Amino acid sequence: AQKVTQAQTEISVVEKEDVTLDCVYETRDTTYYLFWYKQPPSGELVFLIRRNSFDEQNEISGRYSWNFQKSTSSFNFTITASQVVDSAVYFCALSRGQGAQKLVFGQGTRLTINP
């Protein structure tokens, strides 16, 4: 069975601090995809990144960076120089590489950036 664990329920930091959101996953598949989505107060889920299981390269996109480590089954997300607009709930998700490819979501981390 597949499972995603986001152990941090809530994080609160002051603006301009760096913050890392943890994501640990479980799967028996050799081919799978990992995702991060952002859910602002409006409710819409915004796609941030997709990473397949064969690509362990870290990725940076502006102030966002992702660290994928198969050895520890983790896919952590770091926001550098956080801003108030980064306040949202962030979900990590996992899908199989084949078949229905249903997303299995973690419980989400509520991130609050205080001015």
Next chain:
Amino acid sequence: GAVVSQHPSRVICKSGTSVKIECRSLDFQATTMFWYRQFPKQSLMLMATSNEGSKATYEQGVEKDKFLINHASLTLSTLTVTSAHPEDSSFYICSARRGQETQYFGPGTRLLVL
């Protein structure tokens, strides 16, 4: 690209009535769409997988006669909550899969059943 819309964004209805929610992929074709339900401060729960031209696949514990799903075209899936009750009040979100990997989500529909 990869825009998904939902309509309505918010609906209030009386107990016993049926409510239809539309999910559209605006700039791509989606053979597969998904319907989720989210309770306050909780994660998303997959309700069903909607495949164009065929019956939806429901997750365990989801009543298919209560939550009717129709995927009539490559850009439209509908979810009908039949004989709604207050416990059906929730945030319903659809997603459309573009290509083979990524799901893009709609803005969600807040349903309140009085």
